[in-house]
Amino acid sequence: MSANAAPILSVDHVGVRFGGLVAIADLHFDVREGEILSLIGPNGAGKTTAFNVVTGFLKPTQGEVRLRGTSLSGLSPNRINRLGLARTFQRTSVFPNDTVTDNVLIGLHREDRGASLLEAIFNLPRERAGEAARREKARALIDWVGLSARANERAGALSYGEQRLVGVALALATEPSMLLLDEPVSGMNASETQNFVRLIRSVRDRGVTILLVEHDMPMVMEVSDRIVALNHGKLIADGTPDEIRADPAVIEAYLGKSAAAREAEREAAHA
Amino acid sequence: MTRYLPPAILVVLALLPLVLKDPYLLNALITGGIFTIGAISLNLLLGYTGQLSLGHIAFFGIGAYASALTTLGFDIGIFGDFRIVHEGWHPFAGFIVAILLSGACGYVVGRLSFRVRGAYFVIVTICFAEVVRLVALNWVELTQGPLALTAIPQMKIGFPGLGEITLRTKAQNYYLMLAVAALAYVVVARLVSSRFGRAMRGLKENEQLAISVGVNATRTLTVAAAISAAIAGAAGSIYAHYFRIIDPDVFLFTYTVTMVIMVVSGGKGALAGPVIGGLIFGTLPVALRPYMAPEAQWIVYGAVLIAILFLMPRGIAPYLDDWFASRRRAPARAPVAQPQLEGQP
Ligand SMILES: Nc1ncnc2c1ncn2[C@@H]1O[C@H](COP(=O)(O)OP(=O)(O)O)[C@@H](O)[C@H]1O
Ligand SMILES: [Mg+2]
Numbered sequence: 001m002s003a004n005a006a007p008i009l010s011v012d013h014v015g016v017r018f019g020g021l022v023a024i025a026d027l028h029f030d031v032r033e034g035e036i037l038s039l040i041g042p043n044g045a046g047k048t049t050a051f052n053v054v055t056g057f058l059k060p061t062q063g064e065v066r067l068r069g070t071s072l073s074g075l076s077p078n079r080i081n082r083l084g085l086a087r088t089f090q091r092t093s094v095f096p097n098d099t100v101t102d103n104v105l106i107g108l109h110r111e112d113r114g115a116s117l118l119e120a121i122f123n124l125p126r127e128r129a130g131e132a133a134r135r136e137k138a139r140a141l142i143d144w145v146g147l148s149a150r151a152n153e154r155a156g157a158l159s160y161g162e163q164r165l166v167g168v169a170l171a172l173a174t175e176p177s178m179l180l181l182d183e184p185v186s187g188m189n190a191s192e193t194q195n196f197v198r199l200i201r202s203v204r205d206r207g208v209t210i211l212l213v214e215h216d217m218p219m220v221m222e223v224s225d226r227i228v229a230l231n232h233g234k235l236i237a238d239g240t241p242d243e244i245r246a247d248p249a250v251i252e253a254y255l256g257k258s259a260a261a262r263e264a265e266r267e268a269a270h271a
Numbered sequence: 272m273t274r275y276l277p278p279a280i281l282v283v284l285a286l287l288p289l290v291l292k293d294p295y296l297l298n299a300l301i302t303g304g305i306f307t308i309g310a311i312s313l314n315l316l317l318g319y320t321g322q323l324s325l326g327h328i329a330f331f332g333i334g335a336y337a338s339a340l341t342t343l344g345f346d347i348g349i350f351g352d353f354r355i356v357h358e359g360w361h362p363f364a365g366f367i368v369a370i371l372l373s374g375a376c377g378y379v380v381g382r383l384s385f386r387v388r389g390a391y392f393v394i395v396t397i398c399f400a401e402v403v404r405l406v407a408l409n410w411v412e413l414t415q416g417p418l419a420l421t422a423i424p425q426m427k428i429g430f431p432g433l434g435e436i437t438l439r440t441k442a443q444n445y446y447l448m449l450a451v452a453a454l455a456y457v458v459v460a461r462l463v464s465s466r467f468g469r470a471m472r473g474l475k476e477n478e479q480l481a482i483s484v485g486v487n488a489t490r491t492l493t494v495a496a497a498i499s500a501a502i503a504g505a506a507g508s509i510y511a512h513y514f515r516i517i518d519p520d521v522f523l524f525t526y527t528v529t530m531v532i533m534v535v536s537g538g539k540g541a542l543a544g545p546v547i548g549g550l551i552f553g554t555l556p557v558a559l560r561p562y563m564a565p566e567a568q569w570i571v572y573g574a575v576l577i578a579i580l581f582l583m584p585r586g587i588a589p590y591l592d593d594w595f596a597s598r599r600r601a602p603a604r605a606p607v608a609q610p611q612l613e614g615q616p
Contacts, residue, residue: 055483057479057483076482076487077479077482077483078482078483078485078486078487078488081482081483081484081485082485086483086484087483089479089480089483092477092480093480094477094480095472095473095476095477095480095481096476096477097472097476098469098472098473098476102469102472105466105469106469106470106472106473106481106484106486107484107485108466109466109467109469109470109473109484109485109486110485117462117467117494120461120462120465120466120467121458121461121462121465122461123461127465130466131465131466134466170480170484171483171484173484174484174485
């Protein structure tokens with residue numbers, strides 16, 4: 001990943017306040033085209049809030065977010081999705097009462113916008129052709145995330161890890177240029193997590209930039225090109241996995257001050 | 272499974288006038304059928320988008336008045352000497368105007384209320400129905416107010432080759448009701464199985480997720496409200512030309528409640544739901560009448576409703592669907608997911 005690649009997303013001095021609580025303060029970072037960038041930080045650091053600002057679910061109290069230089073201020077989440085940003089959610093990632101196929105089809109609902117409501121009601125040829133194309137796309141996406149055996153099951157009946165995959169397929173159905181994943185592997189076992197890492201990489205290889213929030217540190221260190229660390233709504237570090245691993249502010253945020261101090265002493269002793 | 276039920280019901284109902292000659296029963300079936308069309312339209316909103324229109328009768332009543340006035344003609348003063356004079360048109364034009372005007376009202380109500388979700392739509396629709404009722408009651412020059420619009424012409428329909436037929440008999444009106452009901456059913460069925468319907472269901476199940484994948488919530492719900500209102504308007508038009516008299520009581524809240532009962536008992540969000548609910552609660556009052564006093568009839572009506580909702584909380588059609596599904600063998604579960612990353616989607 002070349003350091004001077006153009007930023008696809010710029011989070012420009014964003015602040016969010018909930019009443020008196022400062023959830024994010026002056027957050028400032030870029031995501032470069034084609035990279036896998038992780039946003040880490042302890043619980044309550046403001047990661048999900050940052051996602052909500054970027055995807056238009058929250059209006060920032062200050063600053064703005066730009067996608068390829070275009071300000072996203074004031075745009076609704078569905079408009080932002082159309083501009084090429086897709087996300088998954090920390091809690092629910094599926095439409096539980098629909099089948100896996102129907103879930104992905106909801107993500108494909110904007111395909112072939114030419115066919116109108118009346119064509120749908122009269123089931124005209126263009127609507128039928130569009131529907132066949134959408135079903136084929138859905139099938140391919142479901143295959144691709146490895147859920148073809150579950151295609152006709154109710155999404156809500158799937159295991160937690162499988163639901164995460166449905167969420168990713170659903171988000172990818174909107175053909176985003178950037179995908180935001182909020183704690184996608186929490187609740188997954190080790191082999192599911194390994195599969196998910198492969199999936200993230202192959203999504204990136206299709207040209208989709210990834211912004212990842214995750215608590216699983218080994219996974220983050222393995223998959224990320226770059227990491228941004230948050231604590232109490234403030235950016236405390238920005239660098240490669242190796243730099244972040246060695247960063248005293250990050251260690252302190254995760255392990256507390258005494259641990260950080262001990263770490264520093266040990267480093268000094270070895271030097 | 273239960274979606275195969277309505278075509279079967281349609282066949283039975285289409286043959287019914289051949290054996291059923293009693294005009295009283297036929298009248299009851301027509302009335303019940305007209306409100307079932309209203310229930311089918313309500314199900315589109317309540318069942319598939321989860322939005323409760325508690326003023327749904329407004330769209331029905333607007334359709335009834337629009338169709339009647341288009342057919343009868345009117346002469347009203349707007350201000351000073353300026354008057355709007357309309358000569359009566361063909362009743363079928365009234366039917367079309369009813370659909371368009373009710374649909375437009377549904378669109379406006381949706382536009383106004385779907386920016387903010389939750390109870391807002393419920394409140395706006397209730398208020399809308401009450402306002403429309405007051406207009407019908409007080410704009411005497413146009414609507415005759417409480418004196419009612421009378422002598423509304425019977426519906427006329429032109430058939431290629433057959434010429435124009437005026438629907439005079441109960442049987443003819445029965446078939447008109449049945450045809451419009453079947454049409455309403457097909458429109459709703461097509462719509463909910465299309466991508467528009469999927470967007471609606473997505474909003475109902477997980478609004479945030481639906482919006483995040485690009486569903487325009489306001490637009491989707493507004494379109495659903497417009498189509499739902501247009502169908503209710505069609506039902507109102509049939510009502511006006513069949514009974515040939517309408518007064519502001521057509522906007523009473525009880526009629527909305529009747530449609531809600533039909534949808535909820537039959538099963539909201541199931542295509543067959545309002546059809547089953549409409550059959551039961553459309554014919555129950557008539558079926559009970561020979562056997563008991565009016566008070567007792569309403570007690571039985573309530574008891575049947577409570578029994579259905581107690582035994583089948585999601586309604587009859589979903590209950591039957593579950594029952595059919597459980598009789599089929601559960602499919603064996605496939606092994607754990609493995610991403611197939613080689614292929615390109
Ligand atoms: N809608 C909200 N209203 C009030 N406070 C909120 C809201 N959303 C998040 N917060 C608060 O903002 C802070 C950041 O939360 P969040 O972004 O969810 O953290 P993270 O995802 O990093 O765990 C927390 O203190 C949380 O309680
Ligand atoms: Mg979070």
